[in-house]
Amino acid sequence: MTTTTTTGAPRSAPAGRTDVLRASGVTMRFGGLTAVRGVDLAVDSGEIVGLIGPNGAGKTTFFNCLTGLYIPTEGQVSYKGTVLPHRSHLVTKAGIARTFQNIRLFANMTVLENVLVGRHTRTKEGLLSALLRGPGFRKAERSSEEKAMELLEFTGLAGKREHLARNLPYGEQRKLEIARALASEPGLLLLDEPTAGMTAGETSATRDLVLAVREQGTAVLVIEHDMRFIFNLCDRVAVLVQGEKLVEGSPEVVQADERVVAAYLGTPFEGEPGEAEAAEVREAERATGTGPAAGTAADENPKGERS
Amino acid sequence: MATTNPEAGTTTAAAPAEPLDVTGAPGTLRLPPKAARLLTAAGAVGTFASTMLAWTWTAEFPGDLTYYGSPVDLQTLTLVGSLLTLAVLLAGNGVRGLRWLTPGGKTAPVVLLALGTLGVVWFTAGAIAVVLGGIVNFEPGMWVAVLTSLATVVGALGLRADLPFDPADPALRDPGAWQRFRHSLKSATPAPARELPGWAELLTIAVMFGIGLFVFTYGIDTPYGELFIGFLILVSFGATALARAGLSQRLSKLTGKHRNVTFTAAFVAAACFPFTQSSDQYTSVAANILIFATVALGLNVVVGLAGLLDLGYVAFLGVGAYAAALVSGSDTSVLGVEFPFWAAVLTGAGASLVFGVVIGAPTLRLHGDYLAIVTLGFGEIFRIGMENLDGSSGPSVTNGANGIANIPDLVILGFNFGEDHTIFGVDIGPFANYYLLMLVFTLIIVTIFRRADRSRIGRAWVAVREDETAARAMGINGFRVKLIAFALGATLAGMAGTVQAHVTSSVTPEQYQFVEVVPPNSAFLLAAVILGGMGTVSGPLVGASLLYLIPAKLQFIGDYQLLLFGLALVLLMRYRPEGLLADRRKKLEFHDTGQLDVPTGGPGLSKTEA
Numbered sequence: 001m002t003t004t005t006t007t008g009a010p011r012s013a014p015a016g017r018t019d020v021l022r023a024s025g026v027t028m029r030f031g032g033l034t035a036v037r038g039v040d041l042a043v044d045s046g047e048i049v050g051l052i053g054p055n056g057a058g059k060t061t062f063f064n065c066l067t068g069l070y071i072p073t074e075g076q077v078s079y080k081g082t083v084l085p086h087r088s089h090l091v092t093k094a095g096i097a098r099t100f101q102n103i104r105l106f107a108n109m110t111v112l113e114n115v116l117v118g119r120h121t122r123t124k125e126g127l128l129s130a131l132l133r134g135p136g137f138r139k140a141e142r143s144s145e146e147k148a149m150e151l152l153e154f155t156g157l158a159g160k161r162e163h164l165a166r167n168l169p170y171g172e173q174r175k176l177e178i179a180r181a182l183a184s185e186p187g188l189l190l191l192d193e194p195t196a197g198m199t200a201g202e203t204s205a206t207r208d209l210v211l212a213v214r215e216q217g218t219a220v221l222v223i224e225h226d227m228r229f230i231f232n233l234c235d236r237v238a239v240l241v242q243g244e245k246l247v248e249g250s251p252e253v254v255q256a257d258e259r260v261v262a263a264y265l266g267t268p269f270e271g272e273p274g275e276a277e278a279a280e281v282r283e284a285e286r287a288t289g290t291g292p293a294a295g296t297a298a299d300e301n302p303k304g305e306r307s
Numbered sequence: 308m309a310t311t312n313p314e315a316g317t318t319t320a321a322a323p324a325e326p327l328d329v330t331g332a333p334g335t336l337r338l339p340p341k342a343a344r345l346l347t348a349a350g351a352v353g354t355f356a357s358t359m360l361a362w363t364w365t366a367e368f369p370g371d372l373t374y375y376g377s378p379v380d381l382q383t384l385t386l387v388g389s390l391l392t393l394a395v396l397l398a399g400n401g402v403r404g405l406r407w408l409t410p411g412g413k414t415a416p417v418v419l420l421a422l423g424t425l426g427v428v429w430f431t432a433g434a435i436a437v438v439l440g441g442i443v444n445f446e447p448g449m450w451v452a453v454l455t456s457l458a459t460v461v462g463a464l465g466l467r468a469d470l471p472f473d474p475a476d477p478a479l480r481d482p483g484a485w486q487r488f489r490h491s492l493k494s495a496t497p498a499p500a501r502e503l504p505g506w507a508e509l510l511t512i513a514v515m516f517g518i519g520l521f522v523f524t525y526g527i528d529t530p531y532g533e534l535f536i537g538f539l540i541l542v543s544f545g546a547t548a549l550a551r552a553g554l555s556q557r558l559s560k561l562t563g564k565h566r567n568v569t570f571t572a573a574f575v576a577a578a579c580f581p582f583t584q585s586s587d588q589y590t591s592v593a594a595n596i597l598i599f600a601t602v603a604l605g606l607n608v609v610v611g612l613a614g615l616l617d618l619g620y621v622a623f624l625g626v627g628a629y630a631a632a633l634v635s636g637s638d639t640s641v642l643g644v645e646f647p648f649w650a651a652v653l654t655g656a657g658a659s660l661v662f663g664v665v666i667g668a669p670t671l672r673l674h675g676d677y678l679a680i681v682t683l684g685f686g687e688i689f690r691i692g693m694e695n696l697d698g699s700s701g702p703s704v705t706n707g708a709n710g711i712a713n714i715p716d717l718v719i720l721g722f723n724f725g726e727d728h729t730i731f732g733v734d735i736g737p738f739a740n741y742y743l744l745m746l747v748f749t750l751i752i753v754t755i756f757r758r759a760d761r762s763r764i765g766r767a768w769v770a771v772r773e774d775e776t777a778a779r780a781m782g783i784n785g786f787r788v789k790l791i792a793f794a795l796g797a798t799l800a801g802m803a804g805t806v807q808a809h810v811t812s813s814v815t816p817e818q819y820q821f822v823e824v825v826p827p828n829s830a831f832l833l834a835a836v837i838l839g840g841m842g843t844v845s846g847p848l849v850g851a852s853l854l855y856l857i858p859a860k861l862q863f864i865g866d867y868q869l870l871l872f873g874l875a876l877v878l879l880m881r882y883r884p885e886g887l888l889a890d891r892r893k894k895l896e897f898h899d900t901g902q903l904d905v906p907t908g909g910p911g912l913s914k915t916e917a
Contacts (some may be wrong), residue, residue: 009413035793066379066787067780069776069779069780087779087784088776088779088780089779089780089781089782089785091785092779092780092781092782093782097780097781098780100777100780104774104776104777104780105772105774105777106769106770106773106774106777106778107774108769108773108896109766109769109770109773110893110912110913111631112358113766113769113912113913113914116766116913117766117767117770117778117781117783118781118782119763119765119784120766120767120770120781120783121781123762123763125762125763126763126764127759127762127764127791127795130758130762130763130764130765131755131758131759133758140763141762141763144763161913162912162913164892164896164912181781184781184782202538224700278334
């Protein structure tokens with residue numbers, strides 16, 4: 001496969017943008033398996049970038065390389081011009097925060113405590129100051145709590161500050177994960193499938209939340225399977241297929257790309273049982289004229305890829 | 308939490324033949340409500356009366372239960388039990404002046420107290436029959452007690468439960484006797500208390516700790532095993548009754564409001580203990596309990612907060628004790644120097660800190676079971692190492708298995724801990740001195756625990772325990788905070804060890820095994836933390852007291868001690884995995900209840916200090 005990079009001119013972009021994130025030639029091999037191969041990706045400040053791809057395309061692996069959970073076999077990742085260390089807590093300290101595909105809250109901590117943990121890198125009171133309880137410690141704790149409450153107001157969870165995280169409904173757990181990530185005052189927020197398992201209403205609320213995050217000056221990189229969500233939200237979309245970047249560009253460019261459709265739906269080949277029938281169905285769908293095949297078909301069958 | 312809508316339940320759950328009663332589901336036994344109340348009251352009064360009679364004819368049974376008109380020991384416990392039953396029953400029926408006793412449940416505490424009294428009486432009867440050889444040794448008073456306590460329980464089981472059955476639960480459409488019994492032990496959460504004036508709240512806290520001190524002193528002073536068992540039965544049923552009656556919740560709300568007052572009151576009550584004692588017999592027990600409890604509290608930092616399962620923790624106590632012994636000026640110490648106490652404490656704590664970091668740095672990269680196994684190994688390495696540093700297998704430092712003996716008593720600012728002193732007209736013996744010194748250490752360690760818990764580092768520990776990957780993604784250096792927890796735990800144990808060396812006056816390797824019959828050892832320390840409640844302050848203190856007192860008081864279980872101990876732990880893990888004294892937060896953690904009771908106002912669940 002050839003890699004085409006169509007760097008779409010940033011629409012509605014304020015002048016003087018800078019690179020927040022620049023990943024160049026990131027490759028991740030697990031033994032003989034190459035999960036991510038030579039991926040370049042850049043995120044500018046104030047930008048929302050989507051990363052899509054069929055299941056198993058290496059999106060989460062790429063995310064883990066960015067956040068220092070994995071050490072990439074080749075390539076490097078830099079944040080605002082400095083190369084990131086391969087330790088996830090240092091990456092967070094540098095300014096990249098993330099959420100997880102499967103919610104990973106601190107289940108037995110309260111909502112407020114979860115967000116306070118997120119403030120860890122932006123405070124520095126150690127054990128000694130905790131034991132001595134000087135005025136500096138109290139001041140830092142108070143301001144941390146104020147910041148945390150601001151974030152809970154921002155995400156609409158302020159009323160549930162004393163609940164244990166595990167007792168929150170699913171949608172609110174996702175929100176809390178975002179609030180916790182924002183607590184570290186990141187310059188770039190990585191969201192790993194933020195709307196997985198959500199209803200349409202919750203999805204649109206998440207979209208508003210992500211846009212509000214951008215308003216505050218944080219760039220966002222989001223992995224998602226929900227095409228409507230991605231194409232409505234992102235300034236730029238990159239498509240990852242089998243570990244390689246297939247296309248990158250504005251939503252329109254990506255939606256129109258034949259190869260993206262092929263990657264999601266597969267190309268029919270002879271002899272596979274059931275494939276003929278599937279092709280027939282697809283023909284019928286096209287015949288009913290549901291518009292330009294690429295975007296809509298992928299949109300309505302986000303899980304219909306061949307893997 | 309069960310529903311508190313009384314009417315919804317009765318209409319569906321109560322049998323149609325029964326009179327409509329909105330107070331709750333039917334009791335275990337189907338008695339007319341009035342008859343049940345009368346029987347309970349009569350039974351309680353009868354039990355009370357029986358304690359004024361002789362229970363046996365001979366003074367051979369310990370305690371001498373042969374007098375008319377003056378209850379002793381087990382009879383006193385029965386008396387207290389029956390009076391409490393009566394009081395709670397009257398309170399539940401709206402008798403003026405007593406209603407504060409049952410803000411929550413009304414029936415459940417009666418049932419529990421009746422069962423507790425029955426337990427004490429029947430246990431006494433059984434013990435008399437076994438010790439003296441047969442029920443012929445009963446005097447009429449014993450029979451009266453046996454029958455009246457049974458009558459109380461029968462009556463209490465006939466009382467209607469506090470809560471209606473949950474109509475949504477299909478298993479309770481036609482409940483069997485066992486289900487009705489279990490249901491009768493449930494109770495509603497009490498309504499928020501009326502605002503008391505400030506002085507009354509403080510007085511309540513003071514009275515609470517006064518009673519606590521009295522109960523604890525009574526338990527520690529029990530001169531024979533039978534009385535201690537009776538005491539345990541009554542206290543465990545009584546404490547549960549207190550919780551079901553809703554008093555515990557109200558008290559804990561009060562103590563949560565006045566944290567510092569509570570803290571001070573607890574300290575004062577504990578400091579009063581030696582002044583209630585006339586000899587050193589039980590203060591030595593108390594001093595050892597404090598050492599054990601303090602070390603357990605240190606372990607609670609490691610296990611309860613940071614979630615690191617450390618099976619070799621007693622080694623840190625040993626390092627502190629050996630370090631203090633070496634610099635104590637003992638004639639068997641190879642160093643032959645005598646440090647002042649403050650320097651000895653610093654030496655012990657410092658040695659433990661170094662040992663903790665040296666062990667922690669390589670092992671804390673392991674997780675879960677692997678960490679447990681490696682710490683278990685290091686614990687044993689410490690003991691065997693101390694045995695071999697005897698001059699023949701290795702350099703001569705510790706005198707091997709003989710240990711360092713004749714550790715002199717402490718002298719701080721001219722105050723000799725080995726001598727009797729008279730304070731406020733009370734003779735304070737050597738162990739009482741050490742008890743008070745140890746109490747200061749406990750105070751320090753409790754403060755350290757509380758402050759570390761409610762801080763940035765404390766939250767980082769819990770986060771690492773909950774999900775290390777997520778914690779690292781939040782910017783927490785997992786290894787570093789775990790090492791801090793490990794080192795802090797080691798230091799606290801080392802501090803306790805410096806006092807322990809002087810209390811036991813000799814330090815030998817086999818004091819610091821993984822498991823043996825006498826606490827503290829690693830297994831018992833961990834058990835104390837788990838038994839009491841992980842992550843809390845009071846949990847390990849209570850757990851350690853129980854684990855020390857039970858073997859010390861019940862010498863006769865001897866060889867079966869570890870077996871019974873294991874059984875008790877299995878039962879505890881099955882029925883109360885959060886530990887005996889868990890806070891609301893731990894209960895939410897271990898029981899999948901869903902959080903409907905949103906805390907409003909007052910101190911919440913979050914551990915913050917702002």
